[in-house]
Amino acid sequence: VNETDRLRDLDALMRDTVDAMDSMLADTTPPPFEASLSRRTNRKRWAPLLIAAGLLVVALVAATSLSVSDEHGTIAGEGENPTGVNTSGGTVVALDDPQEAGFTLRAASPGLRPDDDVPPEATVQVPDNGSPWERAVTVATTPYGPGAFQGRVVDVGGPEAVIRARDSALAWRDGDRAHSVASTRLGSDELIAIVTEAVAVGWNGSGALPGHEIAAVGSMLDLVPLFEPGLLSPDVSLISYAHPGDLDFVLASRPGSYGLWQALLVNATEVRPIDFGDKFDALVGTYASRGSDPLSVITWLAEDSTVVRIATHGEVNELARLIEDRLVNVGPEGFNALVADHPASGPDFGLTGNAPTEMAIDFTDFDGPWSPPPGGRLRAEATSRLDGTTSRVALIEDDRLDLFMQVASVDAGRGGGTSVPIDGLTGPAFPASSQLTTPLETDGRANSGVRVVSGVIPRGWTLTEVRDQATGVPFPVLDQQQAPVDGVDSVLVLGVVETADADAILLEVVLTAPDGRSERHWL
Amino acid sequence: VGVMKRHEVEGGDGTDLTAVDVIGSADGSFESFYKSQYRPLLRIALGIEGRRDLAEEAVQDAMVSVHRTWERASGYDRPGMYARRVLLNELISRDRRRRREQRAVERAGLPVAVHYDAELPRQDVWAALRSLPDRQQQAVTLFYVEDCSVADIAEILDIAEPTVRVHLHRGRLALAEQLTPITREERQ
Numbered sequence: 001v002n003e004t005d006r007l008r009d010l011d012a013l014m015r016d017t018v019d020a021m022d023s024m025l026a027d028t029t030p031p032p033f034e035a036s037l038s039r040r041t042n043r044k045r046w047a048p049l050l051i052a053a054g055l056l057v058v059a060l061v062a063a064t065s066l067s068v069s070d071e072h073g074t075i076a077g078e079g080e081n082p083t084g085v086n087t088s089g090g091t092v093v094a095l096d097d098p099q100e101a102g103f104t105l106r107a108a109s110p111g112l113r114p115d116d117d118v119p120p121e122a123t124v125q126v127p128d129n130g131s132p133w134e135r136a137v138t139v140a141t142t143p144y145g146p147g148a149f150q151g152r153v154v155d156v157g158g159p160e161a162v163i164r165a166r167d168s169a170l171a172w173r174d175g176d177r178a179h180s181v182a183s184t185r186l187g188s189d190e191l192i193a194i195v196t197e198a199v200a201v202g203w204n205g206s207g208a209l210p211g212h213e214i215a216a217v218g219s220m221l222d223l224v225p226l227f228e229p230g231l232l233s234p235d236v237s238l239i240s241y242a243h244p245g246d247l248d249f250v251l252a253s254r255p256g257s258y259g260l261w262q263a264l265l266v267n268a269t270e271v272r273p274i275d276f277g278d279k280f281d282a283l284v285g286t287y288a289s290r291g292s293d294p295l296s297v298i299t300w301l302a303e304d305s306t307v308v309r310i311a312t313h314g315e316v317n318e319l320a321r322l323i324e325d326r327l328v329n330v331g332p333e334g335f336n337a338l339v340a341d342h343p344a345s346g347p348d349f350g351l352t353g354n355a356p357t358e359m360a361i362d363f364t365d366f367d368g369p370w371s372p373p374p375g376g377r378l379r380a381e382a383t384s385r386l387d388g389t390t391s392r393v394a395l396i397e398d399d400r401l402d403l404f405m406q407v408a409s410v411d412a413g414r415g416g417g418t419s420v421p422i423d424g425l426t427g428p429a430f431p432a433s434s435q436l437t438t439p440l441e442t443d444g445r446a447n448s449g450v451r452v453v454s455g456v457i458p459r460g461w462t463l464t465e466v467r468d469q470a471t472g473v474p475f476p477v478l479d480q481q482q483a484p485v486d487g488v489d490s491v492l493v494l495g496v497v498e499t500a501d502a503d504a505i506l507l508e509v510v511l512t513a514p515d516g517r518s519e520r521h522w523l
Numbered sequence: 524v525g526v527m528k529r530h531e532v533e534g535g536d537g538t539d540l541t542a543v544d545v546i547g548s549a550d551g552s553f554e555s556f557y558k559s560q561y562r563p564l565l566r567i568a569l570g571i572e573g574r575r576d577l578a579e580e581a582v583q584d585a586m587v588s589v590h591r592t593w594e595r596a597s598g599y600d601r602p603g604m605y606a607r608r609v610l611l612n613e614l615i616s617r618d619r620r621r622r623r624e625q626r627a628v629e630r631a632g633l634p635v636a637v638h639y640d641a642e643l644p645r646q647d648v649w650a651a652l653r654s655l656p657d658r659q660q661q662a663v664t665l666f667y668v669e670d671c672s673v674a675d676i677a678e679i680l681d682i683a684e685p686t687v688r689v690h691l692h693r694g695r696l697a698l699a700e701q702l703t704p705i706t707r708e709e710r711q
Binding site: 003007009010011013014015016017020021022023024025028030 | 696698
């Protein structure tokens with residue numbers, strides 16, 4: 001098939017595809033346009049999480065069946081003592097000898113960075129007239145901005161208001177703030193009624209909504225149904241385990257209370273007791289999630305009011321049977337010590353979904369030779385040492401996973417790293433910096449405000465400018481290292497830039513060729 | 524470049540429109556502009572986002588931006604061009620925010636998956652389009668969804684026409700590479 005034929009086929013295919021889309025949109029009429037306003041706001045580090053809320057809410061709504069069973073204790077419909085399950089006596093546990101059980105330690109995290117902005121407070125509120133939990137709503141107030149304010153415009157009696165992503169969260173503007181009321185259980189009419197009443201009485205965002213009482217208080221990341229419930233909140237320590245049989249799970253622990261523990265279960269589609277090896281009583285909550293499989297969370301309230309969670313997308317009963325006899329009591333302090341001692345522990349540690357879990361970066365030998373992992377071939381590596389901070393990027397080719405970069409930065413024994421898949425090194429679809437990425441932000445200690453930009457770029461090009469996309473404020477390139485990539489006319493580049501503005505989460509990067517041409521990229 | 528039919532679209536007031544010919548406002552008002560441009564913009568956003576709800580939000584957000592600058596934008600010869608640029612930038616920003624948010628999820632070691640709209644036909648084709656680099660994706664989308672000329676695409680993306688041709692050529696070849704075997708099999 002020659003090129004002309006292929007393009008002709010493509011034109012025909014695209015024509016049919018666009019026609020099919022037009023048929024789908026045949027009855028589309030523009031919704032009312034009532035929004036106005038300045039959209040810019042103080043962008044906080046957690047703002048992208050807010051933006052993501054819509055994604056999850058869609059999935060929640062799509063998958064929520066509200067099929068609670070009378071046979072099991074459920075949160076819904078059982079008043080203030082929703083389950084009747086006494087979880088006292090449970091302890092904080094860790095998995096003893098995970099390799100023996102077939103698990104691989106994937107990552108550990110002590111929670112959000114200590115210098116992060118504190119996420120806004122959120123509350124779970126229930127009607128003050130009975131059957132509270134099945135009508136619980138999550139309430140938060142955030143700075144006004146696009147993340148908090150996207151969706152279909154609705155009338156709540158005055159202020160600009162939107163329902164986000166298929167009606168599971170309603171937000172309305174109040175000066176430079178946005179209030180939101182979310183529920184995976186209430187319909188849009190009910191949410192509108194709640195908000196309309198709040199607006200009518202001039203509710204200012206603090207305290208209980210009219211006709212409601214506050215059942216639990218926590219950080220927004222804990223309580224707003226973003227993605228994996230509560231696992232991203234500031235106080236959560238977690239250890240992640242990989243399993244070849246789809247039983248990957250996260251073991252998480254955080255200080256809490258009875259009310260918070262209950263509130264974390266509010267957005268579950270089903271809650272039931274689970275027999276956990278006769279050690280103690282626990283509940284398992286099922287949450288619709290963004291993946292195809294629901295998230296199951298085994299949870300209990302342990303000693304010292306610590307909330308313990310075991311979260312998996314795998315078959316939760318099978319996981320429970322596999323690990324129940326291998327869990328050892330470590331207590332909250334012991335768990336935190338395990339997290340801190342994990343070789344790959346870091347507040348910003350991340351692994352992409354395609355990254356090899358067995359190839360964790362060895363931080364203990366970071367300054368020594370960096371051997372490629374088993375089965376992998378080191379194509380290039382570049383290292384920067386700057387004011388006690390060592391950053392390194394390695395381009396690795398692996399028979400199973402093709403190309404990926406491992407990027408890491410450490411100082412004083414702490415650091416973070418990530419693996420980034422690489423699509424290719426050359427070819428027609430290879431703009432100068434298509435592989436540039438900012439996979440790492442350091443933890444705010446000795447190297448506070450330093451960010452690594454790395455990627456594969458054509459030989460001869462250099463990283464010349466980095467600036468904040470939103471404000472245009474330039475960030476000095478403190479160091480730049482390049483290393484040749486064998487076999488291709490490209491180089492691996494590692495740039496260390498100073499980002500004094502911690503809110504600068506989107507970067508603009510300029511690469512310049514020897515002849516003066518430049519390319520601008522947005523990361 | 525290939526020959527495509529111009530897609531007839533219908534404005535919110537029921538008027539038949541040809542998208543690339545009427546990317547403006549009949550009476551100079553934002554309301555008229557919004558009604559005539561909503562659906563054409565939604566087609567672009569849907570192709571790139573793959574989900575109607577997210578596409579609708581992106582269009583609303585882009586329209587809010589245009590509305591905010593309407594005094595200036597309404598003075599352009601074809602303000603619809605400007606709206607398309609705003610929308611495409613918005614879509615790129617959303618995609619980048621989403622990727623950062625996904626990294627946050629990955630930090631917990633949990634798998635990330637994004638759902639696309641089951642009602643949108645030929646998801647394989649749109650997924651292939653989304654796999655292109657940003658500029659190629661934008662150029663190819665405008666070419667096929669909007670039936671834009673190279674000159675129109677260059678104006679919307681604010682880049683030179685030769686650059687548009689390069690993006691179009693590379694993007695279409697990459698798409699053909701991925702998709703035309705499907706077509707041939709289907710035809711057989």
